[in-house]
Amino acid sequence: MTGSGKMDGGVMEVSPFRLKPWFSPRPWGRKSLKPWYEDTGTTELVGEAWLTGPQCVVEEGELAGKTLAELGPQMGGEFPLLVKLLFPNEKLSVQVHPDDAQAQAAGETRGKTECWYVLDAEPGAFVMLGLKPGVDAKMLAASVADNTMESLIEKVPVSVGDMLFVDAGTVHAIGPGVVLLETQQTSDVTYRLYDYGRPRELHLEQGLKVIKPKTQAGKVAPKEMAGFIRLIEQKYFVVDRFELGRAVEQSLTLEGPACLVGLRGKAWVVTPGSEVELEPGKAVVIPEGTGQVIVDAEQGATFVRCVAPATSASI
Known part of the structure; x- marks a missing residue:
């Protein structure tokens, strides 16, 4: 039994379910996403695999074929975390995201704070x-015409295992040659400041209004916890990495909405009456109120837990 819906006192309870990734074409993306995905279903360049996007479809069980957005009312509202895999083959645009107050002032539901975990x-x-120190909005605006914006932004070398916090209001971009697991607020509000000459719309006026000269953005040191590694803990999300080397069964208590993302090996998410396979490159959504789940895995399985809000993640 996988991804089932049950009635309890007239309220629909939703068991954990696995979503099919939704592939987003981007001009900076890749033709092939192997070894993560054998086929994207398109010949276009794909830059993002959305694992918990509102349009992602349940793969198995009684809820098969329903989108995450359609299940929102049964789960108490919109799923608060948008988790993606990013596959840049070229530099992404230079961009900035508003915080909640700035987004709502512009008529949006919420802002966009995110983090990047480097997988490759x-x-x-x-x-x-x-x-960079001393750079202001006027300098940033002038840099568009002479193609020098990149020289005004701090360049941060990255390697596998790095976690980076991208605070709202931070001017940022991603270089090629990486695979990132991005966890963010469920929002797609992006103001593109510079795009290396690609024929896409810029949002310079909106972007300059929300830029913050100093934010909390930067690399985050991992913390050893009891049975897992805490990669980041922020207001909107907590992200943890589990390596099931010797222990092949892990009990997790999840008090808030969460998802598990498979990175390597086979695992199964088990609750009473429900068992869902956790596959690499896919997410299993754990609706709020599920409580405790068991992850039963083959030796060597690795997965990430993404939970909202920050106070919800405990083992």
């Missing part, structure tokens, strides 16, 4: 994160 990185791989 070629030698010399980098991201750009935050303005």
